[in-house]
Amino acid sequence: MKTAVQEGLKYLQPSVVAQLSNMELRARLVVEGFITGLHKSPYHGFSVEFTEHRQYMPGDEIKHIDWKAYGKTDRYYVKEFEEETNLKSYLLLDASKSMDYRSENNLRKVEYASYIAAALAYLMVEQRDAVGLTIYDESVRTLLPPRATKLYLKQILRELESLQPANKTGTARSLHEVAERIKRRGLVVVLSDLFDDPKEVTTALKHFRHKGNEVIVMQVLDPMERSFAFGTDALFRDMETQEELLTQPWHIQKAYRESFQQFLDHYKRECRENAIDYVLLDTSIPFDKALFEYLNKRKRIH
Numbered sequence: 001m002k003t004a005v006q007e008g009l010k011y012l013q014p015s016v017v018a019q020l021s022n023m024e025l026r027a028r029l030v031v032e033g034f035i036t037g038l039h040k041s042p043y044h045g046f047s048v049e050f051t052e053h054r055q056y057m058p059g060d061e062i063k064h065i066d067w068k069a070y071g072k073t074d075r076y077y078v079k080e081f082e083e084e085t086n087l088k089s090y091l092l093l094d095a096s097k098s099m100d101y102r103s104e105n106n107l108r109k110v111e112y113a114s115y116i117a118a119a120l121a122y123l124m125v126e127q128r129d130a131v132g133l134t135i136y137d138e139s140v141r142t143l144l145p146p147r148a149t150k151l152y153l154k155q156i157l158r159e160l161e162s163l164q165p166a167n168k169t170g171t172a173r174s175l176h177e178v179a180e181r182i183k184r185r186g187l188v189v190v191l192s193d194l195f196d197d198p199k200e201v202t203t204a205l206k207h208f209r210h211k212g213n214e215v216i217v218m219q220v221l222d223p224m225e226r227s228f229a230f231g232t233d234a235l236f237r238d239m240e241t242q243e244e245l246l247t248q249p250w251h252i253q254k255a256y257r258e259s260f261q262q263f264l265d266h267y268k269r270e271c272r273e274n275a276i277d278y279v280l281l282d283t284s285i286p287f288d289k290a291l292f293e294y295l296n297k298r299k300r301i302h
Helices: 004-012 023-037 067-073 109-126 150-161 171-181 198-210 223-227 249-273 288-301
Strands: 053-055 077-079 088-094 130-136 140-147 187-192 214-221 234-237 244-247 277-282
Touching: 004 023, 023 109, 023 150, 023 288, 088 109, 088 140, 088 171, 109 130, 109 150, 109 187, 109 214, 109 288, 130 150, 130 171, 140 150, 140 171, 171 187, 171 198, 187 288, 198 214, 198 249, 214 223, 214 249, 214 288, 223 249, 223 277, 249 277, 277 288
Parallel strands: 088 130, 088 187, 187 214, 214 277
Antiparallel strands: 053 077, 130 140, 234 244
């Protein structure tokens, strides 16, 4: 029989979350599963604080009374979480055709990334931070500015629910556009496979830093894109141009892996040198890695 902890932790598995009926349920259960697991290694000693009220008790400090709640209810309530945070967070999600790829038994990259975005948005609103969402492909497709209400969260989750990949990748161009439109500094989280010119993408990421934003880059890949462990004969189709190539992967596997590693190393190095947090994910990795990286960053900049 499963314990409550085991039951909660299963919602960190991409294959389990994909079977849930809607984005709001996915976001909530991923976050609850994540919080359940915080006391377990490697998160021991890490805590998440949420805003809660409880009735005033003799001995409580009067300065902690929520006078707005008193005005509405005629009762004294104390804020458990005294400080109201107002960090603005910007979730930027790549919805170009390359994000539509999936290998056998895995989620599409865009699904995996959208589940992370949903869970992050849910977690941010619970922490009374404002969160916004940008969806882009060749250029910006949707831009919802940051707000901190649960009603607004529902709108973000609806956008993520209906997301369909389209068009070529324009990560660098889209990031520049968003950087120009951000009026108040905050935390920028980019979810993308970064299949664009690495130098141009790096320049765009620096644009956010130049304007005083904190940045986390979450590079979302498919396990097969990392391993190139295909069979003896394979037909490769470019997701964006539909160009096809028939080849025997083992001939080029070594060269592919070396080239791909250089591609990843470029992003790791450039992010490190520009004080940008970089997280490498693939669609088989449980969701707690992404959420923990965010919380770690949130704690450092608070």
